[in-house]
Amino acid sequence: MAYNLKEVVANKPSRFTSGHRMCAGCGAPPAARMIMRALKPEDHAVVAGATGCMEVSTFIYPYTAWTDSFIHTAFECAGATISGVEAAYHSMKKQGKLPQDGETKFIAFGGDGGTYDIGLQSLSGAMERRHDITYVCYDNGAYMNTGIQRSSATPKFADTTTSPAGKVIPGKAQPRKDLAKIMVGHHIPYVAQTVGYMNFKDLYEKAEKAIYTEGPAFLNVLAPCPRGWGYPTDMLMQINKLAVETCYWPLYEVVNGKYKITYKPAKKLPVEEFLKPQKRFRHMFKPGNEWMIEEFQKLVDERWQELLDLEEITNRD
C-alpha cells in the first residue's frame, strides 16, 4: 500500500508521547515517533536508549515518554544491552516461557556520540553476533547533551565547544566518519541512511524495513540540533530538506550488500545553502574563507560520487 502520512498518523497512535523534554526544533523526536509508528500496532517493542539527549529528556523518574518497554543502562552500551534483551527473548520463547502469540521487536536509539564514538565497539559486537535488532543512530553531529563537543560525526569546519573556530584553527579539522559504511562492512541484511523529509516517507519506509528484516539492521538518521547547529527552531524541516537536496546527507539503503540511493535530487543544490543557515559554519562565510566552502563542497561531491559508484558496482549483474 502506498505511503500516506495522514493515514499513518490517523491509524497508528504515537508510541512516543508528548510531554518529553526534548528541545523545540530538534530533529530526534519526530524521527523517533515515526520509527516507532513503523511497528505493527499489535507488536510489542523493547527500546534501549544510550545515555544522551533523548534518554535524559524522555525518561526522567518517575515519567516516561515511551509506551513500549524501555531500558537505559549507560552511554556506550545500547548495542550490548539490547543484545541481552533480544537473547533473553530468544531463549525464553524457545523454552516456552513467553506467550507464543505476537512478536516483540528490539530497537536501540543512540546519538552519534553513543554510536560513532564510545558505543562503536558495543554496536559492532551486536551487529556481528546477528541479533535480531534495529539500531537507530540519531546523528546530530556532536555531543549535544553535554554542550556541543565535537564527535567523529561532526563535519569538517564545524564550530563546536571542543573544536572551536579560532584565529588559527577554523573549527573541526577532520571530515566526518562514514558510519553507515562501517555497518555495511558487517555484512548485515539492512543498512540505511535517512532523515525526516517529504512527509517522512523515506524515514518511515526504511524504519519498517529495518524493524521487520530478520537479523540486525542499522538506521542512520540525521537529527539537526537547533542549539548545536544554530538555526531557528521553526527551520528544522527546511534544514532536513537542504541536507538532502545538497547531497550532504544522501538517502540510501543497502540491502544485503546492494546499494540503492532512494532519492536523487534532480538538481543538486550547492552545499552552502545547507551551511548558511547554521551558526556553526558562520566563519566559513567570512571574506577570505571561501576555500572552506570549496573544500566542503569537494568533500560532499566526492562522497556523493562514491555512493553513485557503489550503487552501480553492487547492482551489476
Add this chain to the structure above:
Amino acid sequence: MGIRERLSGNEAAATAMRQINPDVVAAYPITPSTEIPQYFSTFVANGSVDSDFVAVESEHSAMSACIGAEAAGARAMTATSANGLSLMWEMIYIASSLRLPIVLSLVNRAVSGPLNIHNDHSDAMGVRDAGWIMLFSENNQEAYDNTLMAHRIAEHKDVRLPLMVCQDGFITSHSIENIELVEDDKVKEFVGEYHPEHYLLNKEEPIAVGPLDVQSYLFEHKAQQAEAMENAKKVILEVAEDFEKMTGRKYGFFEEYKLDDAEVAIVCMNSTAGTTKFVVDNLREQGIKAGLLKLRVFRPFPVNEIAKALSHLKAMAILDKASSLNAAGGALYEDVTSAMYVNNYHVPAVNYVYGIGGRDTKADEIEGVYKDLLEIAKTGNIDNPYRYFGLRREAK
C-alpha cells in the same frame, strides 16, 4: 546422597551453571575464569542446557547484556576475573542499582598493573561497595555450593541484588579436587523457577528501566539498595539452612575453625583458609590455642556477628590478599576492626597484606603470623599494625 566427582574450581562453577540452566549467559574470555564460558558454551553446543550463550566482544558488554537479559525477565549469568571486572565496573553499579539478581562467577586475580594473571583479591576489593552480594569460597566444593545458593538469595523479593561468587584464580580454579555434586533434578528443585514481578518482555505491562534519577529521588533509591543488602543477611542464612537439609553441608556468614577457645586467631577469605586450618591443627598439637575465622559473606558484611565471634581473643590478625594502597590497611582489616569498635570490643589487631600477584602463601608464613600474635597477646605491643608476609624486602 550426592555424586562424588573430581573437578577443578572452574569445572565446579560451570557444572553449577549447567544445573541451574540460566536463560542467558554472556561472557568474555579472561584468565583464569575463561574455562567457565568455555565449558558453558560446550553445554550449549551439546544441548545440555536451554541457555542462549552471547559471546560478547568485551566484559563491559558482558555485563550490559546480562543487565538487558535480566531486566527482560531472564536469568542471566557471567564469569570474569581482574581487568574484566574492572572493565565491567560501570555496569556492576548499574546492575545493582536496577536491582537485577545477576549471578557472576568471579575467579579472583590481580588487577593490572603491571600485568599479572595470578591470584589475589584486588579485583573483588575494587567493587566491594558496588552493591553486590559477595560470597567467598575456600575450595571447589564451596564455589559450587555458593553458586547453587546464589539465585535463591539474589532473587528473593526482599533482596533483589546481584551476587558474585568468588574463588581463588588457579589455586582453586585450576586445581582438581574431590567434590560432592547434587543431582540435577534436586538442583532444579532447590533453585526453582524465576518469576520476576516486572520485566521488559511482559507485553501486558510495559515497563521502563534505568531512568535519569535526579536530586529528588536518587537518595531514596540508594537507601533502598542499602536496605536490600541488610535484608540479604537473613535470606543468606535461610537459604543456607535449606541447603544443609539437602546436602548436609552447613554454611553461615563465616566458618569458625577451632575459634571457640582460641586465644589468637586469623581472619581470612578463600583458599588461604585451607592452609591456615593446617597450621591451626599443627599449633593445637603443640598446645597453642590458635583459631581461624574464614569469612564467607563479605557483602553484606556481618558486622555484629563477626565482632562477637572474635571478641574473646587476646590478639588477632586480619589477612588481606589485596593492598589498599591507602596507608591505613586492607579492606578486610578495616571492616573487621571497625566492626569491633562499634561493638565496643577491644582486641589487639594487626593486618597482613600477603599473596599479591599470586605470591605463594606458605604454611610457615601463616605460622609466623600466629607466633607474632602470641607475642602481641603476651606483651600487648603492636609497633606496626600494617604488615606484610611473603614480601622479599624487609617491610618498614
